[in-house]
Amino acid sequence: MANTALADPDAGLSQAQLAARHGLRVAGERPSLAEYTRRLWAYRHFIAAYSNAKLVASFSNARLGQLWQVLTPLTNAAVYYLIFGLVLKQNSIPNFIAYLTAGLFIFNFTQTAVQNGTQSITGNLGLIRALHFPRACLPLAVMLTQFQQLLASLVVLVGIVLVTGEPLTVEWLLLVPVVLLQALFNAGLTMAVARLGAKVADLKQVMPFLLRTWMYGSGVLYNVALFEENLPGWATRLVEANPMLVYIELARHALLEGAPLLNSSMPQLWAYAVGWAVVMGVGGFIYFWRGEQEYGRG
Amino acid sequence: MVEHIEASNDVTVTLPRITERIPTVVVDDAHVIYRVHKGASGGTSPVAALRRIASRASAPNIREVHAVKGVSFTAYRGEAVGLIGSNGSGKSTLLRAIAGLLPVNRGAVYTQGQPSLLGVNAALLNDLSGERNVTLGCLAMGMHPDDVQRLTPEIIEFSGINQRGDFASLPMRTYSSGMSARLRFSIAAAKKHDVLLIDEALATGDKGFRKRSEQRVRELRESAGTVFLVSHQLSSVRDTCERTIWLESGELRMDGPTDEVLRAYEDFSNGK
Numbered sequence: 001m002a003n004t005a006l007a008d009p010d011a012g013l014s015q016a017q018l019a020a021r022h023g024l025r026v027a028g029e030r031p032s033l034a035e036y037t038r039r040l041w042a043y044r045h046f047i048a049a050y051s052n053a054k055l056v057a058s059f060s061n062a063r064l065g066q067l068w069q070v071l072t073p074l075t076n077a078a079v080y081y082l083i084f085g086l087v088l089k090q091n092s093i094p095n096f097i098a099y100l101t102a103g104l105f106i107f108n109f110t111q112t113a114v115q116n117g118t119q120s121i122t123g124n125l126g127l128i129r130a131l132h133f134p135r136a137c138l139p140l141a142v143m144l145t146q147f148q149q150l151l152a153s154l155v156v157l158v159g160i161v162l163v164t165g166e167p168l169t170v171e172w173l174l175l176v177p178v179v180l181l182q183a184l185f186n187a188g189l190t191m192a193v194a195r196l197g198a199k200v201a202d203l204k205q206v207m208p209f210l211l212r213t214w215m216y217g218s219g220v221l222y223n224v225a226l227f228e229e230n231l232p233g234w235a236t237r238l239v240e241a242n243p244m245l246v247y248i249e250l251a252r253h254a255l256l257e258g259a260p261l262l263n264s265s266m267p268q269l270w271a272y273a274v275g276w277a278v279v280m281g282v283g284g285f286i287y288f289w290r291g292e293q294e295y296g297r298g
Numbered sequence: 299m300v301e302h303i304e305a306s307n308d309v310t311v312t313l314p315r316i317t318e319r320i321p322t323v324v325v326d327d328a329h330v331i332y333r334v335h336k337g338a339s340g341g342t343s344p345v346a347a348l349r350r351i352a353s354r355a356s357a358p359n360i361r362e363v364h365a366v367k368g369v370s371f372t373a374y375r376g377e378a379v380g381l382i383g384s385n386g387s388g389k390s391t392l393l394r395a396i397a398g399l400l401p402v403n404r405g406a407v408y409t410q411g412q413p414s415l416l417g418v419n420a421a422l423l424n425d426l427s428g429e430r431n432v433t434l435g436c437l438a439m440g441m442h443p444d445d446v447q448r449l450t451p452e453i454i455e456f457s458g459i460n461q462r463g464d465f466a467s468l469p470m471r472t473y474s475s476g477m478s479a480r481l482r483f484s485i486a487a488a489k490k491h492d493v494l495l496i497d498e499a500l501a502t503g504d505k506g507f508r509k510r511s512e513q514r515v516r517e518l519r520e521s522a523g524t525v526f527l528v529s530h531q532l533s534s535v536r537d538t539c540e541r542t543i544w545l546e547s548g549e550l551r552m553d554g555p556t557d558e559v560l561r562a563y564e565d566f567s568n569g570k
Contacts (some may be wrong), residue, residue, distance in 0.1 A: 015327070015370060015406075015408075016406065023410070024409055024410050025408060025409060026407065027305070027395065027396055046434070050437075060469070116365075127423075130482075132412045133438050155505075225462075229478075
């Protein structure tokens with residue numbers, strides 16, 4: 001140690017050499033995918049706390065508070081039932097109200113996650129510019145907030161299904177993997193739209209139209225058999241691969257006895273469900289990670 | 299040689315008599331050019347915007363600003379560096395480049411660990427209570443939940459927002475601007491940072507808080523971090539920093555002991 005004070009070993013080094021000698025890193029460098037995943041895992045408490053905080057904040061001004069978590073899906077279901085069940089008299093489907101709410105709640109999970117995910121970067125610029133954390137925390141927190149919302153909706157759904165006289169069977173347990181696979185799918189999708197939304201601010205205006213189109217293509221409000229009756233064969237196959245239709249059909253199959261299905265081959269439905277979850281989950285994560293340095297700049 | 303460095307790295311934390319200086323921030327000929335939106339000027343009608351999208355032309359109301367022009371310096375562990383200069387001289391831009399929030403267009407910025415920028419503009423969640431914001435802020439800095447729980451009362455105490463009643467449980471949108479700036483500073487100062495960047499934060503808050511925060515900055519320096527302070531308040535630079543860098547129109551004008559640099563700077567601004 002004696003020689004440390006005598007000679008400065010850093011003398012004569014260029015700035016870059018000096019930085020390399022002391023192991024300094026380039027500021028704002030993007031970590032490797034493995035390192036990024038590790039950091040994200042270390043921030044899991046932040047993701048959970050942030051999604052909880054968002055959920056609380058969204059009801060903080062309402063007098064009924066958290067009760068809206070259950071009231072919103074109920075009112076939604078009531079409105080659609082009024083129009084499609086009572087006014088337009090859908091009678092090709094047994095237990096239409098349960099059929100409708102199952103589709104509505106499952107679709108709403110993805111819809112709201114995507115809508116809020118589009119703004120998860122642009123709406124948090126203050127936080128992003130002030131603190132360093134893996135940015136994927138933000139879209140993931142959006143997804144988690146909506147997941148909690150879905151769980152509240154599912155309680156309502158189970159109530160509706162039981163009240164309308166469906167038997168409680170072992171098949172109900174299949175709802176758990178369906179919802180988890182959808183959550184993985186949504187996580188990837190939310191990250192993907194978060195990056196797109198950060199780049200193109202106009203996406204926020206376009207999103208409602210895309211989502212509405214998607215909803216009509218997922219057989220939420222009417223009998224899925226209509227696709228087969230009105231579309232050519234190849235188009236029906238295409239609709240069958242629609243991830244939202246897949247998750248909705250699986251949920252309906254798990255809960256309802258006589259629900260009409262577009263694709264009655266269960267192995268194929270499950271293959272689609274797992275495939276979409278993995279492809280979108282991993283793809284969305286990688287796509288988001290590649291843009292990590294762009295968020296919050298400019 | 300390598301072994302020697304690692305050994306000295308370990309002991310410098312506990313034994314201040316080891317004199318080898320360890321760089322924490324190395325800025326090598328950094329140039330920052332950023333694009334600013336000039337706001338509404340000609341050609342902002344929807345039709346013009348559509349035509350631009352169709353022809354893939356960039357918007358006409360964007361101008362490039364060369365904010366930092368080839369700045370080089372090295373900051374060491376345990377140093378507090380003041381950054382001074384007139385408005386628009388590139389101080390805040392340089393700070394953001396060090397924090398890794400703005401890319402350098404030429405040159406490079408190397409840092410040890412992750413520098414944290416602590417500015418008065420840093421917004422937390424305004425709909426949530428101050429206490430919840432403390433928890434979120436600490437978690438966002440990567441703290442463990444147990445530490446967060448332990449530190450939360452201390453942080454609220456330090457910020458002094460409870461001096462006028464129980465404000466910690468009220469949403470942050472009900473705070474005065476001084477109160478929320480104080481809370482933000484307190485959150486960021488709760489963690490030991492390798493490199494802490496403070497942008498005018500000490501200028502906010504009342505006299506009592508300013509005293510406490512200067513004390514805290516001193517403590518942070520002693521815990522082997524490096525502090526950068528951007529301020530127009532020359533007195534706070536004089537009190538906290540022994541080294542000062544003077545930037546003028548994006549160029550490094552002077553770098554040295556605070557007294558010398560401040561004297562030259564004062565002569566310069568008086569002579570203008």
